[in-house]
């Protein structure tokens with residue numbers, strides 16, 4: 713294997729996916745290549761970003777399956793057909809079962825928009841994380857990249873970066889700052905680190 717095959721799982725806008733695509737082009741991500749972008753939403757803008765970059769896409773939607781288990785089985789099948797080495801959750805808004813996470817032990821990473829263990833776990837995703845941080849009045853927040861296990865946001869931490877909360881911040885303003893100053897930097901760096909480890 714000369715590059716780890718990376719599948720990026722998305723649900724929305726895909727700015728973190730874009731950061732990974734850009735990192736591959738610039739050479740920051742050199743030990744892995746994005747070979748698949750899988751979305752659980754057919755209208756996710758992330759799919760457009762993937763197509764523009766010439767990356768294969770797949771859509772697997774919960775509503776098309778009888779239950780959560782069948783939905784996950786289809787995702788697993790799609791990832792295995794792609795010979796995926798590393799799975800990156802980049803704004804993927806589904807909680808994965810133990811069956812799923814144990815199948816890809818230490819081969820799934822996630823980016824979360826806070827300094828774990830603050831503002832994380834079930835119910836803390838997207839803008840809600842920043843709303844909670846502002847409500848608490850923290851002066852520093854940030855982002856975390858971690859391995860994914862059966863506990864939501866509970867796997868081993870790989871990287872973190874702090875970001876200041878400023879006077880007058882709204883959840884949207886804070887979200888953008890955390891993305892620009894933390895997520896889009898530490899996610900590609902972590903992707904490279906873990907990909908490199910898989911090659912060794």
Ligand code: GAR
Pocket residue numbers: 723724725726727728729758802803804823824825836837838841891895
């Ligand atoms: C990002 O802020 C990501 O950290 C967060 O959703 C956003 C997705 O944006 N993920 C979570 O909250 C997961 N718990 P994107 O689609 O533009 O990358």
